[in-house]
Amino acid sequence: MRIDLHTHSTASDGTDTPAELVRNAAAAGLDVVALTDHDTTRGHAEAIAALPEGLTLVTGAELSCALDGMSMHLLAYLFDPAEPELLRERELLRDDRVPRARAMVAKLRELGVPITWERVAEIAGDGSVGRPHLASALVELGVVPTVSDAFTQEWIADGGRAHVVKHELDPFAAVRLVKAAGGVAVLAHPGAAKRGRSVSDSTIAELAAAGLDGIEVDHMDHDAETRARLRDLASGLSLLTFGSSDYHGSRKDIALGAYTTDPEIYGEITRRATGAFPVPGAGGLPA
Structure with a gap:
């Protein structure tokens, strides 16, 4: 079973429409794919309508967070999209993007x-x-x-010459909101130092104590040493470990399924989630 739990569509900053994404996921040999657009669930309905038979969709979002001036991303899976508190925060996050x-x-x-x-x-x-x-x-x-070359101090990386801060959630509040909405909370690419400062081990430990379910370990922005360190840290903190492509279509040089999550971890996500359920494909609409 091949499982990719971090992808983006045109509902945020990917280049595949949600329908194209699920069809491409099936063509790439995936059995399960999560749609985790930034701060929005707008692509879910289209993805579900086009979901090919044999592919299961995990609904989710990637929430923008910040701690002590450092941007962080929290992957939220299988939460209730209508839960009022989390919905209100997603709308604030999304609306601040334009200014x-x-x-x-x-x-x-x-x-x-x-x-x-x-x-x-x-x-x-x-x-x-x-x-x-x-x-x-x-x-x-x-x-x-x-x-990727734009995300440097020269240009638009955190603290870069053209960077501007936006409304972002405190990650501890974000974990609380996701859990209250019945979802599963996973810290995205915590060791991706080239995106800015990497998340410290002590912060990850504090988030684990606050209810964080897991961390993304196998990711294109983590080298072998970082993956090994994060895996050991997760083991000591009883956190689930994830592997994902962080696919953005043609905007990034990474293929669907380049990194995958163990089926046992996926099973644990579905056991923990109470806000929504994975959606099995039923053939989908024609392309």
Whole structure:
């Protein structure tokens, strides 16, 4: 069984529509895929309608968090999307993305980059606008060679010259909200130092004590040493360990199923979740 529990669609900053994503997941030989767009569940209905037979969808979201000025991401799985507190926070997170992106465009223009808000909005389309959309615009302009190269102190990484903070959840509050909505809370790519500062072991331990269910270990931004360290840490804290592609379509050079989660871990997620259930494919709508 092949399971990928971290993907993005055009509902946030991926390049596949939700329907395309589930069809591509099936074509990639996945048995289970999670749709975890940034701060939104808007892509779930389309993904479910197109879900091919033989593929199961885990509904989720990747929540924007911050602690002591450091951005963090929390993967939330199988929560009740209508739970009022978590819904309100998701809406605040999503709504703050536009003024933040506009402010980053202004900063880039002050640095001499001929970027426009109109082009960034066009790239984002109907999705929740985010830094990857600005990064794509920088690639188009020849400012950086790849999307990843935009996430540096020179440009739009945390604390970078054109970075602007946005509304983000305290991660401890986020864990509480996800659990209260019947979901499972997993810290995304905690050792991805190139995205900014990595999450400390002590913070992960505190989050575990607060109810965190697991951490993402096998990820493209973790080297072998980081994966080994995180696996040992998770074992000592009785946290579940996850492997995921963090797929963004053509926006990132990573394939669906490049990293996967053990079926036993997936089974534990479904046992812990009470807010929603995995959706088995029933054939889906035609492409």
